[in-house]
Amino acid sequence: MRTSVSIFAIVLMVLTAVPRLGAQSHAAPQSALDAAVQQHVAAISADREAVLRVLDRSEVKAVAEGAGIDLRRVTSAIATLQGDELARVAAQAQEVENALAGGQSRVVISTTLIIVVLLVLILIIVAVD
Numbered sequence: 001m002r003t004s005v006s007i008f009a010i011v012l013m014v015l016t017a018v019p020r021l022g023a024q025s026h027a028a029p030q031s032a033l034d035a036a037v038q039q040h041v042a043a044i045s046a047d048r049e050a051v052l053r054v055l056d057r058s059e060v061k062a063v064a065e066g067a068g069i070d071l072r073r074v075t076s077a078i079a080t081l082q083g084d085e086l087a088r089v090a091a092q093a094q095e096v097e098n099a100l101a102g103g104q105s106r107v108v109i110s111t112t113l114i115i116v117v118l119l120v121l122i123l124i125i126v127a128v129d
Contacts, residue, residue, distance in 0.1 A: 047090035051078050054093040054118070059100055063115045074119050077126040085125050092118045
C-alpha cells in the first residue's frame with residue numbers, strides 16, 4: 001500500500017511539473033519594460049510642467065487673485081495629482097495656454113472661465129483625495 005501511494009505521489013508530481021517544463025516565457029524583455037516606464041514618467045512630468053507653466057502666467061495669476069484662489073495652494077496640489085486626474089487638468093491647462101497664446105493681452109470671459117474651472121478642479125480633486 002505504501003509503495004502504491006509513493007508511486008502515485010511521484011506520478012502526480014511528474015505530471016504537474018511537465019507542463020511547466022514545456023511552457024515558454026512570454027514576458028517582455030527588460031529593455032521594453034524600462035522604456036515603457038520611462039515613457040510613462042516622462043508623460044506625467046510633461047503634464048505637471050504644462051499645468052505649472054499655465055499657473056505661472058500673469059493672466060492666470062490675475063484671474064486667481066480676482067477669484068480669491070490661493071495659487072500657492074493650487075501649485076502645491078499639482079504634485080498630488082495622478083493618472084486621469086492629472087491628464088484631465090493638463091488638458092484644461094493646454095486649452096488655457098492655447099487661448100492665451102500669441103501674445104493675447106486681454107483675457108476674455110471664456111478664457112477666464114476655463115482658468116477658474118481649472119483652478120477649482122485642482123482644489124476639489126485634492127480635497128477629495
